[in-house]
Amino acid sequence: MRLAFVGKGGAGKSAISGTFARYLARQGHNVLAIDSDPLPGLAFSLGLPIEYSPPIPDDAVVERKEGEEGPRWRLNPDVDPLEAVEKWSVEAPDGVRFLQFGKIKGDPRNLWKSQIAFRFVVNRLPPGNWNVVGDLPGGTRQAFTGWGNWAQTVLIVVEPTAKSLLSGRRLARMADLDPESPKRVLAVANKVSEAGDVDMIATGTGLEVVAAIPLDDALAEAERRQLAPIDFAPDCPAVLAVESLVERLSEERVS
Amino acid sequence: MKLAVVGKGGSGKTTTSSVIARTLAKGGLAVVALDCDSNPNLGISLGVGDEETERLVSMRQALDEGEEAHAPTWDTLISRYGSDGPDGVRLAVVSRIDNPEPG
Numbered sequence: 001m002r003l004a005f006v007g008k009g010g011a012g013k014s015a016i017s018g019t020f021a022r023y024l025a026r027q028g029h030n031v032l033a034i035d036s037d038p039l040p041g042l043a044f045s046l047g048l049p050i051e052y053s054p055p056i057p058d059d060a061v062v063e064r065k066e067g068e069e070g071p072r073w074r075l076n077p078d079v080d081p082l083e084a085v086e087k088w089s090v091e092a093p094d095g096v097r098f099l100q101f102g103k104i105k106g107d108p109r110n111l112w113k114s115q116i117a118f119r120f121v122v123n124r125l126p127p128g129n130w131n132v133v134g135d136l137p138g139g140t141r142q143a144f145t146g147w148g149n150w151a152q153t154v155l156i157v158v159e160p161t162a163k164s165l166l167s168g169r170r171l172a173r174m175a176d177l178d179p180e181s182p183k184r185v186l187a188v189a190n191k192v193s194e195a196g197d198v199d200m201i202a203t204g205t206g207l208e209v210v211a212a213i214p215l216d217d218a219l220a221e222a223e224r225r226q227l228a229p230i231d232f233a234p235d236c237p238a239v240l241a242v243e244s245l246v247e248r249l250s251e252e253r254v255s
Numbered sequence: 256m257k258l259a260v261v262g263k264g265g266s267g268k269t270t271t272s273s274v275i276a277r278t279l280a281k282g283g284l285a286v287v288a289l290d291c292d293s294n295p296n297l298g299i300s301l302g303v304g305d306e307e308t309e310r311l312v313s314m315r316q317a318l319d320e321g322e323e324a325h326a327p328t329w330d331t332l333i334s335r336y337g338s339d340g341p342d343g344v345r346l347a348v349v350s351r352i353d354n355p356e357p358g
Contacts, residue, residue: 040263138265141352166299
């Protein structure tokens with residue numbers, strides 16, 4: 001499966017995608033977890049002690065030669081996407097491989113080559129080798145603007161709040177307009193605490209709600225301690241709900 | 256004063272800015288609340304409601320679509336594309352992403 005988590009900032013994308021990736025790997029799948037947020041995100045939720053794994057090096061992209069057509073920057077022809085993943089991802093617990101693009105550390109002007117290379121590598125991964133679980137940045141900037149093209153299923157994480165619903169609705173609309181691929185788009189209700197929350201999210205986004213993850217203090221505590229939810233509170237209701245989501249999507253063979 | 260509120264997603268930027276804007280306006284200052292998020296939802300926290308938040312045309316869209324023949328002044332932009340919120344706060348949206356772009 002190739003799955004991207006999107007949604008408003010703070011909706012819970014990292015906590016859910018990190019837990020999702022870890023549990024999917026425990027079921028015996030090859031999992032590549034990817035993070036295309038320039039701010040810290042997925043690493044902690046996966047249980048990686050490091051915040052900054054080395055970014056993809058700048059020479060992974062090359063400039064168009066004079067007289068050639070097409071975009072100015074392209075993936076270095078010597079870089080094979082599968083080899084790139086082997087080389088530039090780091091290992092997370094449960095055998096998850098973790099690949100991230102350049103983070104804002106030092107001068108952010110130096111990051112863009114690494115970020116473009118990341119995008120090429122991920123978009124060109126051949127099918128079949130990896131189950132890809134992606135944590136995209138909050139908001140609408142990346143999800144349907146070339147950074148989520150690799151995904152076959154997009155999960156929009158929505159909280160039962162007006163701002164989160166509005167963001168979910170916008171993302172659903174953009175998915176609908178996306179000419180790139182007939183992606184499957186589903187909602188994940190997060191921080192659910194009242195009976196009407198799931199209905200509110202289904203109605204507010206117009207999407208099928210594929211999972212309802214309860215509001216759970218254990219997740220907040222895991223974040224405070226910089227620990228992966230699945231390590232800190234493996235039996236808490238929110239982690240169990242994410243695990244059910246993994247099982248449901250694996251059974252459906254959502255590709 | 257010109258004040259920008261920044262931070263990680265979900266940390267409370269929108270809520271904080273809306274309370275600052277409303278409080279300053281209540282104190283008698285003329286306040287423009289500028290939503291610079293490409294996924295703008297400051298209107299909801301300011302209290303203009305989600306329909307009005309969605310209806311607001313971003314200033315960038317207005318300029319891109321050629322509704323303005325000449326480069327307008329700040330005051331023109333704010334008065335033409337803004338919306339009045341509670342306590343007299345004037346809300347304007349800088350830019351909004353509405354359409355997917357092929358990669």
